[in-house]
Structures are given as C-alpha cells and as structure tokens.
Amino acid sequence: KNQVEQSPQSLIILEGKNCTLQCNYTVSPFSNLRWYKQDTGRGPVSLTIMTFSENTKSNGRYTATLDADTKQSSLHITASQLSDSASYICVVSPTNDYKLSFGAGTTVTVRA
Amino acid sequence: GAVVSQHPSRVICKSGTSVKIECRSLDFQATTMFWYRQFPKQSLMLMATSNEGSKATYEQGVEKDKFLINHASLTLSTLTVTSAHPEDSSFYICSARVGGASYEQYFGPGTRLTVT
Numbered sequence: 029k030n031q032v033e034q035s036p037q038s039l040i041i042l043e044g045k046n047c048t049l050q051c052n053y054t055v056s057p058f059s060n061l062r063w064y065k066q067d068t069g070r071g072p073v074s075l076t077i078m079t080f081s082e083n084t085k086s087n088g089r090y091t092a093t094l095d096a097d098t099k100q101s102s103l104h105i106t107a108s109q110l111s112d113s114a115s116y117i118c119v120v121s122p123t124n125d126y127k128l129s130f131g132a133g134t135t136v137t138v139r140a
Numbered sequence: 141g142a143v144v145s146q147h148p149s150r151v152i153c154k155s156g157t158s159v160k161i162e163c164r165s166l167d168f169q170a171t172t173m174f175w176y177r178q179f180p181k182q183s184l185m186l187m188a189t190s191n192e193g194s195k196a197t198y199e200q201g202v203e204k205d206k207f208l209i210n211h212a213s214l215t216l217s218t219l220t221v222t223s224a225h226p227e228d229s230s231f232y233i234c235s236a237r238v239g240g241a242s243y244e245q246y247f248g249p250g251t252r253l254t255v256t
Contacts (some may be wrong), residue, residue, distance in 0.1 A: 064247075071146075071233050071247040079146040117183060125164070125174065126237060128245065 031055070032120050034131035041108055043139055051101040051118030051133045059123040063092050063103045066133070073117045075103070075116075107140045143167055144236050153224055153255055160220045161251045163234030169214035172233035174245065176187035176205075178231040190217050224255040 032053045041047045060079045064072035074094040076085040080099070084093045089106045100121070103110055118131035143166040149182055153159045172191050178186040188204075190196040190211035198204045206228075208220040217236075221228055231252055235245040 069231070069250065069252060071144075071249040073247075126174075126189070126245075127186060132183045135181075 032118055032129045032131040033068055034116075034134050036134060037132070038137070041136070043108060043110060043138055043140050045108055047105050047108060047136065049103045049105075049116055049118075049136070051103070051131055052102070053099050053120045053129065053131075055099075055122050055129050056097075057122040057123040058074070058096065059121045061091070061092075061101050062119045062121070063101075064117045064119060066117055068114070072119075078136055103139050105136070108136075110138050110140060112136060113138045127138040142244075142246045143240070144170075144234065144246045144248040146232075146234055146251050148251060149249065150252045151254070153253070155225055155255055158220055158222045159224060159253060160218055161232055161234075161253070163217045163219070163236070163248055165215045165236040165246070168236075168238055170238065171214065172218075172237040173211055173217035174235045174237070175209060175219050176235065177215075178233060178250075181256045184233060187219075222255065224253070226255045228240055229255045230254055 035050045062077045063075045066072045075087050075090050078085050078094045080096050091104045094101045115133040115135050117133040120129045145164045147162045175187045178184050187199045188203045190209045192211050192214050196209035196225050211217040214232045216233050232249045233250045237245050
C-alpha cells in the first residue's frame with residue numbers, strides 16, 4: 029500500500045526562526061513529490077514539485093529536498109513569518125496512476 | 141493559469157435537504173476532476189473521480205447514491221450531497237487534471253458544508 033508519513037504532526041516556532049518538516053513515502057513507482065501549503069479553511073496551494081531526478085527545489089523561503097533512494101523529502105522554511113502558519117502536506121504521485129497519496133500534514137504555528 | 145474555483149465557499153443546510161457544490165476549471169479544460177473530503181485535522185480523502193461525459197468512479201465506502209457527481213462539461217463538475225446529515229458536515233475540495241500524459245492536479249479552494 030502506498031503510504032506517505034509526515035513528521036512532526038505539529039510544531040510551534042518563533043517568528044524569524046527556521047524549521048524543517050519531514051516526509052517519508054513508500055509510493056512506487058514514483059513520479060513526483062509535491063509540498064502543499066493549506067491555510068485553514070482553504071484548498072491546498074502548491075509550493076514545490078520535484079521529480080525523481082531532482083534533489084532540491086526552492087520557492088522563496090521554502091526549500092524542498094528529495095532523496096529518491098531513501099524515499100525521503102524535507103521542506104525547510106527559512107525566516108518564518110506569521111503568514112507561514114498553516115498545514116503543510118506532502119503529496120506523492122505514482123507514475124502509473126492519477127491517484128495521489130497524501131500525508132496527514134504538519135501543522136506549523138508561527139508565533140510573534 | 142490552472143485556476144480551479146468552487147461555489148459556494150460555505151453552505152449551511154438543514155438535515156434531510158440536498159446541497160450542490162460546483163467545481164470549475166477557469167482557464168483550462170479538465171478531462172478528469174476529483175472530489176475530496178477533509179475532516180478537521182485530517183488530510184484529504186479521495187471520494188470519487190469523474191471523467192467528462194461518463195459516470196464517476198467512487199472510492200470504497202463512499203455511497204454513490206448519496207454523493208451524486210456530474211461532469212457535464214470539460215470545465216464543470218458538480219457534487220450533490222443528497223439527504224444531508226450532520227455527519228456529512230465537512231470540507232469538500234475538488235481538483236482538476238489537464239489530461240494527456242500529465243497527472244498534475246490543481247485544487248479548488250474548498251467548500252465548507254455544515255448540516256444542522
């Protein structure tokens with residue numbers, strides 16, 4: 029069964045600090061991995077998308093890494109802002125199916 | 141580009157009534173649309189997949205007679221929750237796929253359904 033596990037479940041950080049979220053997956057065969065940001069009461073918004081051959085991808089203060097050998101990914105948030113408070117979801121897409129595998133998400137709370 | 145909208149964004153209905161949620165791809169044609177449900181503090185759960193002009197494919201455990209899905213055009217899919225009950229209260233999110241070799245899905249902003 030294709031699974032995506034994220035850690036931690038939640039975290040609280042002070043404004044201006046950095047944090048790193050983890051994602052481990054068992055999806056195979058693998059097409060791409062995406063990180064989404066979901067604000068409360070909103071749909072997911074794509075932050076990064078990485079294919080098998082990509083190791084890192086940045087989008088502003090968000091940097092995602094991928095190790096396809098160990099099936100691990102991370103999302104690093106630099107110099108956090110209050111607006112970064114949201115749920116961050118790791119989503120993995122197989123190569124032979126349109127069905128996405130969703131992680132449970134990490135809830136990030138940034139405090140002033 | 142690749143914008144997906146949903147309407148309404150919030151709806152409150154009485155138990156036993158039906159409510160329709162629309163999902164539109166605004167700037168592209170979506171051969172396939174997906175409907176998800178999300179409960180508080182949980183991730184998205186796929187309910188069904190709809191292809192334009194054909195019957196939707198429902199995931200295991202999702203009642204097709206309760207959640208009616210219509211995908212009448214390449215830019216519009218609707219989800220009708222029939223005879224709604226309080227336990228149907230949830231956040232419903234649609235996504236749309238461009239088609240072809242691309243598996244990219246674009247998500248709508250979601251619809252908050254509250255059944256009283």
